[in-house]
Amino acid sequence: DGDARPELQKLIDHLKVGDRIRLLGFVSDTMALYHAMDLFVLSSLREGLPNVVLEAMAMRVPVVSTKVAGVPRMITDGKQGLLVEIGDVDALAAAMRRAVTDEQLRQRLSDDGRRLIEEQYGFAHRMEKVKAIYDKVLGVETAAARPTEPALAQL
Numbered sequence: 714d715g716d717a718r719p720e721l722q723k724l725i726d727h728l729k730v731g732d733r734i735r736l737l738g739f740v741s742d743t744m745a746l747y748h749a750m751d752l753f754v755l756s757s758l759r760e761g762l763p764n765v766v767l768e769a770m771a772m773r774v775p776v777v778s779t780k781v782a783g784v785p786r787m788i789t790d791g792k793q794g795l796l797v798e799i800g801d802v803d804a805l806a807a808a809m810r811r812a813v814t815d816e817q818l819r820q821r822l823s824d825d826g827r828r829l830i831e832e833q834y835g836f837a838h839r840m841e842k843v844k845a846i847y848d849k850v851l852g853v854e855t856a857a858a859r860p861t862e863p864a865l866a867q868l
Contacts, residue, residue, distance in 0.1 A: 718736055721736060722736060744772075747768065747774055748772070750772075750774045751775075751813065752775055752776075752809065752812050752813060753766070753769035753775065753776050753777070754776075754778070754805070754809055755777070755778040755784070756778075756779055757779055757781045758779070759781060761782055761783060763781075763783075763784065766778060766784060766787070766788070766794075767787075769826075770794070770826030770827060770829060771827065771830045771834075773823040773824075773826070773827050774823065775812055775819045775823050775826065776788065776794035776795070776822065777795045777796075777797070777805070778794055778795075778797075779796070779798070779799045779800075779801075780799060781799055784796065787829070788826075788829075792822075792825050793825045793826045794826060795808040795811065795812060795822070
């Protein structure tokens, strides 16, 4: 969904490619979509940290994205995905073409993307970060910062 949807639908209809291109809008259960993908492309001009990129990498789908918002802090170009400048349609098309035609590249991006999710964005890791924020806000000392009490150390 988005502002360009009506224009895109007209183009799809004009080119008679509706049998190959569908604008799905919001989809609540995305698992089947990820399983069907050869490549995930985020062409956004503005975003926060798009969860959809995290989801694609978690599902081992190689990612091509614009360097929008938090994406370049998460993905190293050529390692966990391919990144292009925002609004550079030619570079986006070239990155997509490169990924689609290079099976080894897609496999490496898939593997490195999944590894990144497991190591830095897994649920347990995120909960540790959230807990640390709460501890800091509440003034709670962490176990590493707290002196060991003799009675507790013997337990």
